[in-house]
Amino acid sequence: MSTGQNDTAHAAGRVWAHVGQAFADPGYDVVVVGAGRMGAACAHFLRQLAPALRLLLLDEGGLPSEDGATILAPGVWSDTDAAPEDRAEARWVREQLRTAFGDVGLEPRPLLTLHAQEEAGTQPTAPLLARFPALPDLIDPGALPWAALDEQALTYRPGAVALSCGQQAVRHGADLMLNARATLVSGGIQVERLTVTNTHQVVTHETHLLRPAQVVVALGAAGPYAAEHDLGVHTAHARAYRQAPRLNVPSSAHTPVLRAAGLTLRPQNGGFTLVPHIHHRDPHGYVPQGGHLTGVPTGLRRETLEDLVALMDAVPVLATEALELGRSLSDVPGAWLALPGGSARGRPLHQHLGGGAWLLLGGPQADVLGLSTAYDLAATLAGVADRPWH
Amino acid sequence: MSTGQNDTAHAAGRVWAHVGQAFADPGYDVVVVGAGRMGAACAHFLRQLAPALRLLLLDEGGLPSEDGATILAPGVWSDTDAAPEDRAEARWVREQLRTAFGDVGLEPRPLLTLHAQEEAGTQPTAPLLARFPALPDLIDPGALPWAALDEQALTYRPGAVALSCGQQAVRHGADLMLNARATLVSGGIQVERLTVTNTHQVVTHETHLLRPAQVVVALGAAGPYAAEHDLGVHTAHARAYRQAPRLNVPSSAHTPVLRAAGLTLRPQNGGFTLVPHIHHRDPHGYVPQGGHLTGVPTGLRRETLEDLVALMDAVPVLATEALELGRSLSDVPGAWLALPGGSARGRPLHQHLGGGAWLLLGGPQADVLGLSTAYDLAATLAGVADRPWH
Numbered sequence: 001m002s003t004g005q006n007d008t009a010h011a012a013g014r015v016w017a018h019v020g021q022a023f024a025d026p027g028y029d030v031v032v033v034g035a036g037r038m039g040a041a042c043a044h045f046l047r048q049l050a051p052a053l054r055l056l057l058l059d060e061g062g063l064p065s066e067d068g069a070t071i072l073a074p075g076v077w078s079d080t081d082a083a084p085e086d087r088a089e090a091r092w093v094r095e096q097l098r099t100a101f102g103d104v105g106l107e108p109r110p111l112l113t114l115h116a117q118e119e120a121g122t123q124p125t126a127p128l129l130a131r132f133p134a135l136p137d138l139i140d141p142g143a144l145p146w147a148a149l150d151e152q153a154l155t156y157r158p159g160a161v162a163l164s165c166g167q168q169a170v171r172h173g174a175d176l177m178l179n180a181r182a183t184l185v186s187g188g189i190q191v192e193r194l195t196v197t198n199t200h201q202v203v204t205h206e207t208h209l210l211r212p213a214q215v216v217v218a219l220g221a222a223g224p225y226a227a228e229h230d231l232g233v234h235t236a237h238a239r240a241y242r243q244a245p246r247l248n249v250p251s252s253a254h255t256p257v258l259r260a261a262g263l264t265l266r267p268q269n270g271g272f273t274l275v276p277h278i279h280h281r282d283p284h285g286y287v288p289q290g291g292h293l294t295g296v297p298t299g300l301r302r303e304t305l306e307d308l309v310a311l312m313d314a315v316p317v318l319a320t321e322a323l324e325l326g327r328s329l330s331d332v333p334g335a336w337l338a339l340p341g342g343s344a345r346g347r348p349l350h351q352h353l354g355g356g357a358w359l360l361l362g363g364p365q366a367d368v369l370g371l372s373t374a375y376d377l378a379a380t381l382a383g384v385a386d387r388p389w390h
Numbered sequence: 391m392s393t394g395q396n397d398t399a400h401a402a403g404r405v406w407a408h409v410g411q412a413f414a415d416p417g418y419d420v421v422v423v424g425a426g427r428m429g430a431a432c433a434h435f436l437r438q439l440a441p442a443l444r445l446l447l448l449d450e451g452g453l454p455s456e457d458g459a460t461i462l463a464p465g466v467w468s469d470t471d472a473a474p475e476d477r478a479e480a481r482w483v484r485e486q487l488r489t490a491f492g493d494v495g496l497e498p499r500p501l502l503t504l505h506a507q508e509e510a511g512t513q514p515t516a517p518l519l520a521r522f523p524a525l526p527d528l529i530d531p532g533a534l535p536w537a538a539l540d541e542q543a544l545t546y547r548p549g550a551v552a553l554s555c556g557q558q559a560v561r562h563g564a565d566l567m568l569n570a571r572a573t574l575v576s577g578g579i580q581v582e583r584l585t586v587t588n589t590h591q592v593v594t595h596e597t598h599l600l601r602p603a604q605v606v607v608a609l610g611a612a613g614p615y616a617a618e619h620d621l622g623v624h625t626a627h628a629r630a631y632r633q634a635p636r637l638n639v640p641s642s643a644h645t646p647v648l649r650a651a652g653l654t655l656r657p658q659n660g661g662f663t664l665v666p667h668i669h670h671r672d673p674h675g676y677v678p679q680g681g682h683l684t685g686v687p688t689g690l691r692r693e694t695l696e697d698l699v700a701l702m703d704a705v706p707v708l709a710t711e712a713l714e715l716g717r718s719l720s721d722v723p724g725a726w727l728a729l730p731g732g733s734a735r736g737r738p739l740h741q742h743l744g745g746g747a748w749l750l751l752g753g754p755q756a757d758v759l760g761l762s763t764a765y766d767l768a769a770t771l772a773g774v775a776d777r778p779w780h
Contacts, residue, residue: 229685232684232685234684234696234699236696236700279670280669280670282673282676283672283673283676283691283692283693284679284681284691284692284693285676285677285678285679285681285691285692286672286673286675286676287675287677288675289674289675291674291675294622294624295619295622301673301674301675302673302674302675303673303674306626309624310626
């Protein structure tokens with residue numbers, strides 16, 4: 001079951017990419033709303049575990065969902081990011097990443113976590129840095145003299161995993177509808193098929209009411225809002241807006257991932273992507289905006305700027321033009337991230353909302369425990385008791 | 391020194407309340423910008439400790455400052471709110487509150503802190519509640535079966551303390567200018583005297599450049615912004631918007647203060663004022679707005695609503711119409727609160743900004759340690775080494 005292959009002979013599912021393709025509801029058993037990494041993985045595992053269920057995966061955009069956190073996710077797997085009780089599960093995710101999705105940009109890449117003080121599992125930074133000739137001179141070992149090394153870490157592209165999951169689900173019989181907005185309504189899901197007019201307005205071309213027995217709400221940071229707004233289910237989940245600025249310092253396939261004060265420097269596309277620390281949720285109604293640095297407007301939110309300024313002594317390159325601060329918010333990629341349980345350290349989870357609706361949330365630890373959480377929900381819906389990591 | 395009396399014979403200071411009163415700079419040694427409780431207390435103690443210094447206290451509004459956190463501060467003194475190393479200082483503040491400011495609404499009022507689990511210093515809730523016949527039936531002792539009691543707690547009106555401080559400062563020779571906006575500029579302070587036109591616009595009537603040797607920036611949550619914007623000094627301080635909704639349940643002078651899950655229920659004006667828990671700073675650019683409760687718009691921000699919903703089992707009255715939720719933000723009083731050091735648990739502090747400018751911040755613990763921190767800055771400026779709480 002863990003190979004992504006399925007022996008049951010099913011014809012491939014249908015794909016509706018645009019409104020020119022006529023749609024009639026065949027009577028779905030399960031609809032997964034949202035084709036980011038969590039929804040796509042849930043659909044994939046549902047085809048493995050419950051091939052008899054008629055399944056539809058849909059997204060307001062494409063596969064993978066473009067506007068959510070999946071595309072910008074760091075794609076750093078390290079079991080030091082999982083709680084001790086979650087490590088077996090995290091290792092199952094690692095094995096899936098290695099074997100089940102084809103080319104997802106997987107690269108073994110040690111994770112170096114730097115500390116100002118000696119802690120359990122740390123060793124002196126300077127000799128450790130010397131072991132990585134592919135690591136440019138980013139860190140001042142005097143400011144961060146202690147470091148922990150995870151040699152089992154790896155990096156990958158979460159968007160590629162979501163794409164592979166969606167494609168495998170379709171290959172094994174799931175239907176896929178893109179450019180379709182779903183709203184939970186009493187007794188089902190209202191699906192609006194969207195199209196773009198000559199004047200570039202997104203409009204609803206047609207509406208369908210689906211009545212599946214089960215709905216998986218995998219809308220990322222928008223999921224809890226849908227639960228509350230559409231179903232009246234109040235949850236404790238929250239969200240935060242995370243930006244991923246670019247640091248133009250050379251990197252290669254052998255460059256380790258660095259982490260200091262919660263900031264991750266992830267080698268990517270020949271440079272680095274910075275993954276800022278999430279301290280806490282953003283308040284309801286917060287509109288992201290660029291902050292000023294000594295009077296100059298930037299595209300980075302103020303809180304992230306402050307964190308980078310605080311790290312400039314230890315990571316001097318952050319004070320140079322290698323860091324792409326931008327001039328306005330649109331210059332720096334960013335996305336809303338779900339915070340399961342309202343916590344910046346909340347692990348991925350699913351939650352029954354009542355009436356056959358389930359909320360599926362990834363969040364900050366989705367790189368490490370997202371696939372297994374999607375599997376867990378698929379197995380729950382399929383009535384399968386075993387979990388392969390146990 | 392701790393009585394608020396000053397034997398030095400000084401004529402009372404001058405007061406400029408409106409632009410019709412001509413102003414000429416007499417050459418101030420110290421200007422305190424902001425007549426909230428921190429600035430007014432600093433001016434008061436400066437008159438005690440350094441009567442030779444020519445001193446001006448000014449505010450964009452009145453005395454006490456109307457728009458800041460002072461007027462809405464809970465006014466709950468409990469030394470359980472101070473860190474152990476700050477308790478002697480907190481007790482000096484208590485003695486000041488009792489003796490130095492006349493009628494500030496001081497009422498001895500036990501503080502009952504309720505817990506779901508047994509903790510150090512707690513006792514069973516039910517018999518404890520029975521000791522307070524003036525306490526209405528607010529708490530479900532089954533949900534919060536353990537409670538800690540601080541019998542030394544008291545309540546007071548922080549706005550009255552600020553008013554008394556400002557008045558005493560003037561009586562002992564400080565000048566006071568109201569309706570005057572101050573901006574830190576190179577080499578001094580630009581003061582704009584404000585007036586209101588026939589069409590209710592606030593306009594600048596005249597501008598003065600003052601060049602005091604020392605400036606105290608006591609602008610509350612706006613202080614760190616002024617430090618950065620006007621002086622280019624980057625600080626780690628932050629702010630949060632706190633609302634104080636009304637709970638219409640009868641209270642008297644003998645009703646204790648209640649606290650559960652960080653929410654303080656403060657008996658006030660025959661009912662209760664709720665003082666919500668501050669979890670963390672608000673992000674830069676956040677604009678407070680009312681949240682929805684099961685679809686109905688309210689005047690309370692969403693995060694506070696969520697905290698109240700979570701407490702409804704333990705404090706059932708929160709689920710009734712006794713709680714004034716309002717319909718829009720303007721229905722519920724609220725103010726920006728400084729978070730010293732960026733922390734919701736940051737204690738009041740002062741910080742030298744360079745060039746004779748000092749930042750003075752109150753924040754969440756200003757009820758307990760604000761007066762002493764203002765004293766500490768006044769003593770620093772006066773060159774006085776002793777602190778009366780040592």
